[in-house]
Amino acid sequence: MIQLAAKGSGVRTRGRALxxxxxxxxxxxxxxxxxxxxxxxxxxxxxxxAAIANRDYYAAPYLSPFYSPCLSFHCGTVxxxxxxxxxxxxxxxxxxxxxxxxxxxxxxFRLTCYYYRKAYYRSWWLSPPACAVPEPHRRYTGETxxxxxxxNVHRYFFYAALAxxxxxxxxxxxxxxxxxxxxxxxxxxxxxxxxxxLWLYSLSCHACRHAVGGRINHFSKHPIRYRxxxxxxxxxxxxxxxxxxxxxxxxxxxLYIRLVASGVIHDPRVF
Amino acid sequence: MADQExxxxxxxxxxxxxxxxxxxxxxxxxxxxxxxxxxxxxxxxAGDLAIRWNCKAGKCGSCSAxxxxxxxxxxxxxxxxxxxxxxxxxxxxTYPVIRDLVTDVSVNYGWALRVPSFDPPDGLKPxxxxxxxxxxxxxxxxxxxxxxxxxxxxxxxxxxxxxxxPAYAGxxxxxxxxxxxMHPLDARDRRAVLRDRQGLGLCNITxxxxxxxxxxxxxxxxxxxxxxxxxxDQRYDPLGQVLRSWRRREDRPPAG
Numbered sequence: 001m002i003q004l005a006a007k008g009s010g011v012r013t014r015g016r017a018l019x020x021x022x023x024x025x026x027x028x029x030x031x032x033x034x035x036x037x038x039x040x041x042x043x044x045x046x047x048x049x050a051a052i053a054n055r056d057y058y059a060a061p062y063l064s065p066f067y068s069p070c071l072s073f074h075c076g077t078v079x080x081x082x083x084x085x086x087x088x089x090x091x092x093x094x095x096x097x098x099x100x101x102x103x104x105x106x107x108x109f110r111l112t113c114y115y116y117r118k119a120y121y122r123s124w125w126l127s128p129p130a131c132a133v134p135e136p137h138r139r140y141t142g143e144t145x146x147x148x149x150x151x152n153v154h155r156y157f158f159y160a161a162l163a164x165x166x167x168x169x170x171x172x173x174x175x176x177x178x179x180x181x182x183x184x185x186x187x188x189x190x191x192x193x194x195x196x197x198l199w200l201y202s203l204s205c206h207a208c209r210h211a212v213g214g215r216i217n218h219f220s221k222h223p224i225r226y227r228x229x230x231x232x233x234x235x236x237x238x239x240x241x242x243x244x245x246x247x248x249x250x251x252x253x254x255l256y257i258r259l260v261a262s263g264v265i266h267d268p269r270v271f
Numbered sequence: 272m273a274d275q276e277x278x279x280x281x282x283x284x285x286x287x288x289x290x291x292x293x294x295x296x297x298x299x300x301x302x303x304x305x306x307x308x309x310x311x312x313x314x315x316x317a318g319d320l321a322i323r324w325n326c327k328a329g330k331c332g333s334c335s336a337x338x339x340x341x342x343x344x345x346x347x348x349x350x351x352x353x354x355x356x357x358x359x360x361x362x363x364x365t366y367p368v369i370r371d372l373v374t375d376v377s378v379n380y381g382w383a384l385r386v387p388s389f390d391p392p393d394g395l396k397p398x399x400x401x402x403x404x405x406x407x408x409x410x411x412x413x414x415x416x417x418x419x420x421x422x423x424x425x426x427x428x429x430x431x432x433x434x435x436x437p438a439y440a441g442x443x444x445x446x447x448x449x450x451x452x453m454h455p456l457d458a459r460d461r462r463a464v465l466r467d468r469q470g471l472g473l474c475n476i477t478x479x480x481x482x483x484x485x486x487x488x489x490x491x492x493x494x495x496x497x498x499x500x501x502x503x504d505q506r507y508d509p510l511g512q513v514l515r516s517w518r519r520r521e522d523r524p525p526a527g
Contacts, residue, residue, distance in 0.1 A: 017285065152506070220455075
């Protein structure tokens with residue numbers, strides 16, 4: 001059927017091949033954005049619940065990553081947190097959940113992450129939902145204006161994420177300490193895997209790749225930085241995989257500790 | 272796929288005044304690519320079908336089109352790799368159509384003129400360039416570009432927003448900037464031009480350019496994101512600027 005040109009926008013802009021269908025893709029292009037939308041929504045729902053619950057986050061020697069480091073004196077005083085270590089920096093005046101003090105940093109790291117940007121621009125903002133599938137927005141300014149201009153602070157969140165990785169690694173090491181005796185429980189393995197995945201996610205980050213060597217032009221004059229850049233470059237293609245694995249695992253880690261702390265399940269000891 | 276079978280093609284025929292998908296049935300042989308059957312169509316049923324092509328080997332970048340809605344090279348798309356059923360072939364949907372499967376991609380050559388050329392340090396003459404392989408590995412990846420414009424075609428910044436075309440150089444020219452900016456003997460600072468006049472900030476890194484690149488260039492990970500980070504060094508990282516200003520040796524020469 002022959003159609004005559006008319007003024008339009010996007011792929012229907014005057015002068016372009018006049019095709020009625022917005023996309024002619026016949027594959028399941030909607031599967032990635034739909035799956036991403038559902039997984040991210042599930043994580044946001046669970047993380048919100050876990051953060052505001054303000055209980056059941058410590059079962060000695062396991063501390064939930066959602067509450068580490070615990071900066072309020074109230075840590076340890078709510079149900080399911082007896083004995084939780086805390087730094088007390090926020091004194092006793094901080095009465096709401098201490099999780100909100102720290103979650104801004106890992107949240108900011110993931111929100112500005114180059115991989116997650118692709119994921120949520122496609123699945124939440126449909127910009128575009130998939131390659132060669134038109135987006136619904138009339139105007140588009142990308143990351144040139146506030147608030148998306150703020151994506152450029154990703155490196156600062158990366159530095160903060162490194163500090164959190166150190167803390168969560170310490171938590172994983174502390175998970176071997178069963179009242180002065182070294183032991184391993186299922187929770188120990190859960191926390192170790194959590195720390196490893198978070199390190200892999202952080203070290204494969206594009207900002208990390210840039211910081212360790214990507215910004216220099218003379219690799220031959222900086223052999224150590226070149227080796228570091230090469231190492232990060234090998235991890236970098238898997239950044240998206242590490243992003244999903246670490247996201248899901250951190251939620252499962254909290255869930256496991258929550259179930260143990262609330263007495264729903266018992267933590268099996270390996271030895 | 273049998274040794275020979277009839278394939279149902281839906282080919283867009285028309286020009287800027289209008290057009291539509293026209294159905295054809297064409298014999299296809301085992302191992303053939305889309306361009307092969309279009310040539311058979313041209314030879315047997317539609318002698319006036321306009322197609323741009325040249326090398327038939329994925330090296331010239333001429334036969335770009337959209338096959339079943341996805342930007343691809345027609346010479347590198349085997350029919351056996353496509354699902355059974357009709358194969359829909361249209362021109363690139365980001366550019367003005369000239370006729371049938373041929374589009375006007377000249378806007379890209381305008382952008383090519385606006386990328387500042389290689390600028391060696393003062394006093395270094397041609398023939399005196401010396402550099403280590405490690406220093407040029409990154410730039411050499413971008414030299415694989417065959418200028419097929421599939422990355423430009425798929426990029427939603429201009430595909431869905433024609434008004435962005437004057438402000439957005441696009442993925443092909445972002446890798447050209449990256450190629451030169453990462454070059455050990457290029458003395459020009461390209462970050463401000465790329466960010467302020469060629470639309471680097473418009474890219475929201477959804478990676479479609481990388482998905483469609485027939486040369487396998489990691490456009491987003493190896494060019495666009497590194498250039499966004501380099502741009503952030505200059506404009507959005509005051510702490511880093513202070514720290515780097517304390518260092519005696521500057522890896523990057525002064526802007527200019």
